[in-house]
Amino acid sequence: MPERTAEDRLREQYFDLLPEIRNVTENLEAEVKFRVLPILGDLHRGEQVVVKSRIKECESAVDSLRRRQREDLIFDPKRAEEYTLLELKDLAGVRSQTFHSP
Numbered sequence: 001m002p003e004r005t006a007e008d009r010l011r012e013q014y015f016d017l018l019p020e021i022r023n024v025t026e027n028l029e030a031e032v033k034f035r036v037l038p039i040l041g042d043l044h045r046g047e048q049v050v051v052k053s054r055i056k057e058c059e060s061a062v063d064s065l066r067r068r069q070r071e072d073l074i075f076d077p078k079r080a081e082e083y084t085l086l087e088l089k090d091l092a093g094v095r096s097q098t099f100h101s102p
Contacts, residue, residue, distance in 0.1 A: 014061055029051060036049050054092065
């Protein structure tokens with residue numbers, strides 16, 4: 001049986017981490033929404049605060065890590081076990097946006 005590629009290992013890692021990533025992201029989004037509640041009552045007509053979380057898709061995460069390797073955009077098969085998605089700083093995030101009326 002052929003050895004697993006770095007991409008295969010990273011995809012497996014992604015789906016192993018996904019439940020925890022979802023949990024953390026949902027909790028953080030809820031915390032941010034809770035913290036902006038006092039602001040919402042003071043908004044004027046047309047103003048709003050939007051809070052959304054997002055998780056990078058599996059293939060996008062693998063591609064992002066690949067681009068950071070700077071080795072002709074390929075993973076070194078000899079180092080397949082060394083690559084980890086935990087190096088990514090943007091695997092998940094929460095964005096808060098404010099929209100003011102003109």
